Amino acid sequence: MDIYDSVIELAKRRGFLWNSFEIYGGTAGFYDYGPLGAMLKRRIENIWRDIYVINEGYYEIESPTIGIENVFVASGHVGGFSDPLTECQKCHESFRADHLVEDVASNPDTLTPDELSVIIKENNIKCPDCGGELGGVYEFNLMFSTSIGPGSKRVGYLRPETAQGMFVDFPRLLRFYRDKLPFGVTQIGKVYRNEISPRQGVIRLREFTQAEAEIFVDPRDKSHPGFDSIRDYTLSLYSDHNQSSGQDQIDMSLGEAVDLGIIAHQFLAYALAMTHQFLVRVGVSPERLRFRQHMKDEMAHYAIDCWDAEILSDRFGWVEIVGIADRTDYDLNAHSRVSKTDLSVYVEYDEPRVVEKVVVKPDMGKIGPAFKGKAKAVMDALKSMEFGNLSYSKSNDMISIQVDGEQVDIPPDMYEVQQVTETIHGENIVPHVIEPSFGIDRIIYAVLEHAFREEEVQGEDDVKSKNEVRDEDKGRIVLGLKSEVAPVQAAVLPLLTREELKGPAKEIESALKHKGVMAAYDDSGTIGRRYRRNDEIGTPYSITVDYDTLEDGTVTIRDRDSMKQVRAPADTIADTIHDLIHGYTRFEDAGTPIA
RNA sequence: GCGCCGAUAGUGUAGUGGUUAUCACCGUGGCUUGCCAAGCCAUGAACUCGGGUUCGAAUCCCGAUCGGCGCACCA
Numbered sequence: 001m002d003i004y005d006s007v008i009e010l011a012k013r014r015g016f017l018w019n020s021f022e023i024y025g026g027t028a029g030f031y032d033y034g035p036l037g038a039m040l041k042r043r044i045e046n047i048w049r050d051i052y053v054i055n056e057g058y059y060e061i062e063s064p065t066i067g068i069e070n071v072f073v074a075s076g077h078v079g080g081f082s083d084p085l086t087e088c089q090k091c092h093e094s095f096r097a098d099h100l101v102e103d104v105a106s107n108p109d110t111l112t113p114d115e116l117s118v119i120i121k122e123n124n125i126k127c128p129d130c131g132g133e134l135g136g137v138y139e140f141n142l143m144f145s146t147s148i149g150p151g152s153k154r155v156g157y158l159r160p161e162t163a164q165g166m167f168v169d170f171p172r173l174l175r176f177y178r179d180k181l182p183f184g185v186t187q188i189g190k191v192y193r194n195e196i197s198p199r200q201g202v203i204r205l206r207e208f209t210q211a212e213a214e215i216f217v218d219p220r221d222k223s224h225p226g227f228d229s230i231r232d233y234t235l236s237l238y239s240d241h242n243q244s245s246g247q248d249q250i251d252m253s254l255g256e257a258v259d260l261g262i263i264a265h266q267f268l269a270y271a272l273a274m275t276h277q278f279l280v281r282v283g284v285s286p287e288r289l290r291f292r293q294h295m296k297d298e299m300a301h302y303a304i305d306c307w308d309a310e311i312l313s314d315r316f317g318w319v320e321i322v323g324i325a326d327r328t329d330y331d332l333n334a335h336s337r338v339s340k341t342d343l344s345v346y347v348e349y350d351e352p353r354v355v356e357k358v359v360v361k362p363d364m365g366k367i368g369p370a371f372k373g374k375a376k377a378v379m380d381a382l383k384s385m386e387f388g389n390l391s392y393s394k395s396n397d398m399i400s401i402q403v404d405g406e407q408v409d410i411p412p413d414m415y416e417v418q419q420v421t422e423t424i425h426g427e428n429i430v431p432h433v434i435e436p437s438f439g440i441d442r443i444i445y446a447v448l449e450h451a452f453r454e455e456e457v458q459g460e461d462d463v464k465s466k467n468e469v470r471d472e473d474k475g476r477i478v479l480g481l482k483s484e485v486a487p488v489q490a491a492v493l494p495l496l497t498r499e500e501l502k503g504p505a506k507e508i509e510s511a512l513k514h515k516g517v518m519a520a521y522d523d524s525g526t527i528g529r530r531y532r533r534n535d536e537i538g539t540p541y542s543i544t545v546d547y548d549t550l551e552d553g554t555v556t557i558r559d560r561d562s563m564k565q566v567r568a569p570a571d572t573i574a575d576t577i578h579d580l581i582h583g584y585t586r587f588e589d590a591g592t593p594i595a
Numbered sequence: 596g597c598g599c600c601g602a603u604a605g606u607g608u609a610g611u612g613g614u615u616a617u618c619a620c621c622g623u624g625g626c627u628u629g630c631c632a633a634g635c636c637a638u639g640a641a642c643u644c645g646g647g648u649u650c651g652a653a654u655c656c657c658g659a660u661c662g663g664c665g666c667a668c669c670a
Contacts, residue, residue, distance in 0.1 A: 027661080
């Protein structure tokens with residue numbers, strides 16, 4: 001049993017992750033989050049919100065999980081991600097049918113699968129690899145489709161990413177942020193991809209949760225106002241160059257990486273730093289985390305630079321858990337084109353620019369009668385003329401222009417050339433998008449695997465030596481979750497199952513709950529067993545009520561990782577635990593150490 | 596989607612063509628228990644599904660589903 005198996009077994013047994021629809025045999029690519037898993041997930045999402053929404057100020061929105069066809073036509077998911085495939089009946093290799101018929105069909109990408117099948121048959125096209133017979137063409141699209149309303153007239157798709165919902169809201173968002181760049185927006189939600197063969201547990205799912213930020217920036221200025229604060233922040237970077245030259249990732253400060261041009265610009269570097277902070281805060285091991293740059297041929301054609309946060313897993317090696325890309329203006333332009341909506345921002349200059357221009361002023365009183373129906377076209381043609389030099393403009397020549405494909409001569413008395421001074425206050429630009437995209441489910445797996453450990457427990461041969469029954473079984477399984485993400489934050493345990501201890505313990509449990517601390521009361525089994533039970537689900541602190549509690553009002557707090565204990569007052573225990581969980585108090589300072 | 600391998604209580608497992616399917620952990624109730632998976636009593640819980648062969652199938656065969664690995668795929 002490797003670590004993956006151990007983690008999945010623990011997650012299943014203790015209520016973190018379950019295969020969905022189990023009583024019906026299950027379906028690949030779907031997982032349920034059990035009680036502890038859902039709690040862990042929510043806590044991780046809320047830390048993400050704390051960083052992106054509260055601290056960076058990128059408000060969260062919520063758009064439908066079903067999108068209309070045009071949205072995904074514009075995004076390229078309908079055309080680009082819907083491939084007609086055919087499979088060789090002999091060697092079972094799959095091919096793009098539209099590519100195979102390129103030589104015999106003029107418009108292969110507009111053909112339906114049935115039409116492609118016919119063409120392949122008629123032209124006797126064989127498998128390019130082995131010459132075998134090709135099977136029928138079928139449409140393969142990663143998107144789940146559905147129909148909207150009765151009659152199945154309108155096709156809808158389950159979104160394959162949350163990003164499009166934010167791009168589509170761009171005009172509203174721009175107005176919300178009072179027409180100024182840069183601004184960002186976030187969304188956490190379910191997305192759907194009909195994977196061919198989902199595997200590896202929660203690593204590749206058909207329904208999963210993304211947390212994405214879309215940050216709209218001025219393409220001419222990708223500096224970040226907070227860059228100085230992260231200039232010395234050092235990350236493990238695995239650049240395109242390092243990959244192609246066979247080197248490993250190297251530690252480098254972000255300042256250096258931007259200066260050397262390894263990371264395209266400050267905004268992207270800042271996004272990397274935030275990603276790192278988030279991942280480490282939720283419990284990804286920094287030693288098993290790196291940022292890998294996409295190679296040139298791997299990057300989407302529209303992207304400028306793209307980095308994946310990857311975690312090292314025991315079984316799968318490096319696994320991508322976050323993608324951070326500069327998507328340029330690709331998406332906004334695409335939606336602008338398909339929706340016929342202006343998705344640009346008017347950016348004011350710092351100083352208005354005074355521009356001297358030479359313009360042609362048509363004399364419509366003469367042009368109108370002279371050209372009648374064509375007058376408007378002539379006027380437009382004249383106005384759109386550009387005068388590169390003033391000398392020409394000053395001459396009073398006959399102007400020859402093309403109007404509707406025929407040459408028209410405009411005599412000098414029909415126009416006037418003027419030099420004008422214009423004050424321009426700004427211009428319209430389409431913003432570029434910086435997009436960090438988090439795969440929450442993969443992050444959860446990373447957190448579980450990196451937190452998982454089995455350790456030897458030493459030094460209890462004195463008191464319990466009379467019960468030397470299971471001396472082989474001294475190991476304990478610990479889920480060393482960060483206290484901030486642990487589902488159960490404190491266990492409340494009466495030392496013995498006796499009424500006089502149960503009462504005070506239950507009071508402490510309810511005091512903790514009032515403070516918003518997820519506390520679990522447990523009086524079943526010996527104290528050691530209950531500690532172990534809580535170690536396994538990552539409960540960071542256990543509070544034990546004993547007979548001293550009844551006398552001097554103190555309880556034992558036991559630290560999951562060190563197994564050390566301190567004695568602290570019971571009446572302020574909720575505050576103490578709260579402060580411990582959020583890192584305001586260190587465990588050693590939470591009470592008096594006991595041997 | 597292709598190939599190989601697998602599927603037994605909640606978890607990990609043993610096992611055989613033939614009566615109540617093994618063991619451990621686990622859960623629950625009780626006794627015990629004064630700080631790191633003690634003990635005792637009682638109790639709960641499984642042969643993935645469908646078809647076939649057979650007097651009889653959890654066991655053999657076929658298919659499906661799920662899982663693992665390799666290939667393909669991963670905008």
